[in-house]
Ligand SMILES: *[C@@H]1O[C@H](CO)[C@@H](O)[C@H](O)[C@H]1NC(C)=O
């Protein structure tokens with residue numbers, strides 16, 4: 320009896336092992352820079368943005384990366400990037416003065432398309448719903464969220480005056496460029512710090528997400544049709560799993576907690592398709608194959624950001640020390 324039980328247990332273990340066998344294949348590492356922005360055009364064209372004014376680009380699926388340092392921005396931190404093809408990309412520099420730069424020649428030249436030297440400016444993340452329409456979010460100035468929008472592919476940005484007022488100690492994380500999500504109709508974003516709220520169309524909802532300290536709160540949102548996954552945690556205590564993820568039904572605005580959480584603080588999340596999603600953070604990478612209800616650790620290697628190719632569904636991850644990796648399903 321015991322033996323049969325063991326065999327069944329072994330068979331189950333073996334089944335899960337073979338059913339979900341993902342490998343993280345390192346494509347680039349060793350560059351002295353911390354990557355937080357990642358934008359993948361298709362399975363060949365990958366752009367990443369990082370600290371020390373560094374940008375990486377591959378046009379061969381990550382076999383070779385061309386690292387470039389944006390002149391005069393050697394001390395700036397580019398926490399997010401949005402790429403449209405091998406020539407065109409937009410980057411944001413955090414802290415003040417705030418800058419948005421755009422290249423149309425593959426990164427040889429960068430043009431300043433937006434600058435704001437207001438005290439306290441801190442751009443956190445960008446999101447585009449197509450090649451024209453995008454949004455950038457920044458920490459509050461006089462308690463008001465900084466939001467600017469573009470409808471010409473990032474050539475001009477218009478500050479939005481009706482942006483929400485935040486609570487004291489509430490702000491946005493610039494951990495992966497993914498706390499804001501622009502769809503055709505709506506802009507969704509999540510805050511962190513002393514409060515962690517869900518914002519959409521001028522409305523605000525408090526989330527069942529860890530909050531109360533500077534290091535706690537929501538870091539990223541992924542959307543597939545009318546389902547969203549928000550990931551969170553405490554970056555100062557990255558193994559804590561309390562309230563580090565919530566699923567949102569965007570039709571009813573109901574929040575559901577997962578049955579099995581990701582295994583720590585998570586700074587980025589992405590849907591692969593309707594059912595499968597990947598989350599990553601300082602202490603590892605998890606997969607869900609049931610729309611975010613249950614998560615399973617697939618690697619204990621830490622990454623800041625995970626992104627899916629806009630065309631196709633190839634998944635890449637990036638993090639500290641210039642690491643860029645590809646997730647392979649075998
Ligand atoms: C799963 O990964 C292991 C280790 O890389 C490998 O030996 C095994 O063949 C893989 N299984 C499948 C079904 O691909």
Ligand SMILES: *[C@@H]1O[C@H](CO)[C@@H](O)[C@H](O)[C@H]1NC(C)=O
Pocket residue numbers: 461462486487
């Ligand atoms: C910002 O919020 C704080 C605390 O809620 C309040 O004391 C302060 O007056 C507000 N400042 C502005 C400019 O609204």
Ligand SMILES: *[C@@H]1O[C@H](CO)[C@@H](O)[C@H](O)[C@H]1NC(C)=O
Pocket residue numbers: 591592593594595648
């Ligand atoms: C979603 O993606 C995973 C991983 O590539 C794949 O195994 C699964 O079949 C896909 N599911 C759907 C519904 O496309």
